[in-house]
Amino acid sequence: DSGVTQTPKHLITATGQRVTLRCSPRSGDLSVYWYQQSLDQGLQFLIQYYNGEERAKGNILERFSAQQFPDLHSELNLSSLELGDSALYFCASSVEKGTGDNEQFFGPGTRLTVL
Amino acid sequence: QKEVEQDPGPLSVPEGAIVSLNCTYSNSAFQYFMWYRQYSRKGPELLMYTYSSGNKEDGRFTAQVDKSSKYISLFIRDSQPSDSATYLCAMNSGNTGKLIFGQGTTLQVKP
Numbered sequence: 001d002s003g004v005t006q007t008p009k010h011l012i013t014a015t016g017q018r019v020t021l022r023c024s025p026r027s028g029d030l031s032v033y034w035y036q037q038s039l040d041q042g043l044q045f046l047i048q049y050y051n052g053e054e055r056a057k058g059n060i061l062e063r064f065s066a067q068q069f070p071d072l073h074s075e076l077n078l079s080s081l082e083l084g085d086s087a088l089y090f091c092a093s094s095v096e097k098g099t100g101d102n103e104q105f106f107g108p109g110t111r112l113t114v115l
Numbered sequence: 116q117k118e119v120e121q122d123p124g125p126l127s128v129p130e131g132a133i134v135s136l137n138c139t140y141s142n143s144a145f146q147y148f149m150w151y152r153q154y155s156r157k158g159p160e161l162l163m164y165t166y167s168s169g170n171k172e173d174g175r176f177t178a179q180v181d182k183s184s185k186y187i188s189l190f191i192r193d194s195q196p197s198d199s200a201t202y203l204c205a206m207n208s209g210n211t212g213k214l215i216f217g218q219g220t221t222l223q224v225k226p
Contacts, residue, residue, distance in 0.1 A: 090158055
C-alpha cells in the first residue's frame with residue numbers, strides 16, 4: 001500500500017458524460033500527479049500540482065481539467081467523454097515539487113470505461 | 116521515435132534465473148531514473164530510484180545507468196514466481212515532475 005488513495009475504483013459511463021476522479025496523496029506529500037494508462041499509449045503524464053498550484057502540464061486534453069484543494073487532495077475532471085478516454089487513471093504523489101529528488105508513489109488507479 | 120524505448124516482451128524465465136530488463140532513451144537531459152513494478156490492474160510500485168550514472172543495489176534488485184550510452188538496466192537475481200509482473204522504466208530531467216515511461220516489459224517467472 002503506497003498511501004495514495006483513489007476513488008472510485010471503477011467508473012462506467014456513456015459518451016458525452018462528465019466524471020470526476022478523486023485522489024488523496026500520502027500524508028506529507030505536497031505534489032500530486034495524474035497519469036493515464038491505455039494499452040496503445042502506455043503511461044502518459046497528464047498534469048502535476050504542487051501545494052495547490054499547477055506545476056507542469058503534459059498532453060492533457062482541453063476536455064480534461066484538474067485542481068488541488070487546500071487539504072491537498074486532487075480531482076481530475078473529464079468531460080464530453082469519448083470511447084477513447086477509456087483507460088486507467090493513476091494519481092501519484094511526492095514530497096517535493098518535482099525538481100531534484102522526486103520519488104513518485106502511485107495510487108491503485110481508477111478504471112474508466114466509456115460506452 | 117519515442118523518448119524511451121523498452122522491449123515489451125513477454126520474457127519468460129525459470130525460477131532462480133537472473134533477469135535483465137533494459138531501456139534506452141534519447142533525451143540527454145534525463146537525470147533521474149526509476150523502475151516500477153506493476154501487477155495486473157494495480158498501481159505501479161516504485162522499485163528503484165537512481166540519479167545520474169552508476170549502480171544501485173537493493174536486495175535482489177540492481178539498477179544500472181549508463182548515461183554515455185543512454186541505457187538503463189534492472190537486474191533481478193534469484194527470480195521468484197512472485198516477480199511475475201510488468202516492469203516499467205521511467206525517467207525525468209528534474210526540471211519538472213513529469214515522468215516519461217517506457218512501454219513496460221512483461222515478465223513471467225515459471226516455477
